[in-house]
Amino acid sequence: MAQEITHSDDSMSSYYIHHSENPGLILVSQLLTGDNFASWYRAMIIALSVKNKLGFVDGSVLKPDNSDPSLLTSWKRNNNMGQTSVSVYFTKLKTIWEELNHFRPQCVCGSCCEGIRKLELHHQMDYVLAFFMGLNESFSQVRSQILLIDHLPSINKVFSMIIQEERQRQFGSQEDDWQGYKSGESICFRSSQGL
Known part of the structure; x- marks a missing residue:
């Protein structure tokens, strides 16, 4: 045969x-x-x-x-x-952003701190939007939900929300595999039956 x-x-x-x-x-x-x-x-x-x-x-x-x-x-x-996993993607972006921050103005006089704080909030919003732009389309629903929040969360909070979604998907995928195994749909199980 x-x-x-x-x-x-x-x-x-x-x-x-x-x-x-x-x-x-x-x-x-x-x-x-x-x-x-x-x-x-x-x-x-x-x-x-x-x-x-x-x-x-x-x-x-x-x-x-x-x-x-x-x-x-x-x-x-x-x-x-x-x-690429969300963690790898975020780490690469974060490294680039940290390098860019070395070239941004820093307050040394003590009188411009409010302006720098507002600028930092603007940069945080830019970070979130740039992060969203590079995400896989499969994250479009959670991305839309985050964008609907009145005050956009910090990039670290957004990353946490996205990584939580990714982990839930991985868990769901493993659960589907387990269900297939329990119902006898496992590849190994099927091939051993054919002997």
């Missing part, structure tokens, strides 16, 4: 993950700056196309339904490969 080849085993499939691929893999050596977007974009498109992963980025590889758990698992694995 011939062994069945799955999507994740076929090197021509978008679902195939080579053993050298991982979330930390650098696809292009050129870092994105404001001046080099066109060349960086071309290099990224080529790199993703060669690895047969462009469909996960442009949305042409759609999420499969629950009828094929192994295909759904492969899709999740590939789709999550390019996503």
Whole structure:
């Protein structure tokens, strides 16, 4: 009896993950700056196309339904490969903001402190909006809820709210996997039954 080849085993499939691929893999050596977007974009498109992963980025590889758990698992694995956690994203932004703060005016005379405080509140609002701009669209509902708050919370409070949402999703995803395991939909369970 011939062994069945799955999507994740076929090197021509978008679902195939080579053993050298991982979330930390650098696809292009050129870092994105404001001046080099066109060349960086071309290099990224080529790199993703060669690895047969462009469909996960442009949305042409759609999420499969629950009828094929192994295909759904492969899709999740590939789709999550390019996503950065909220913590990593926030840490990168925070580092940049701290560097920028070294170039902002500091009150040394004691008479301009009120103006500096107002400017700092304005910067906090800018930080929140910049953070929201880089978030995955899946956070649009919680982002909208935060923007409806009368006085926009500080960036640290906003980060806390977003990270809480991310953790709830991870917990929900693990719970779905557990439910599948309990109902006998586990890949390991199904393959052992076929013996």
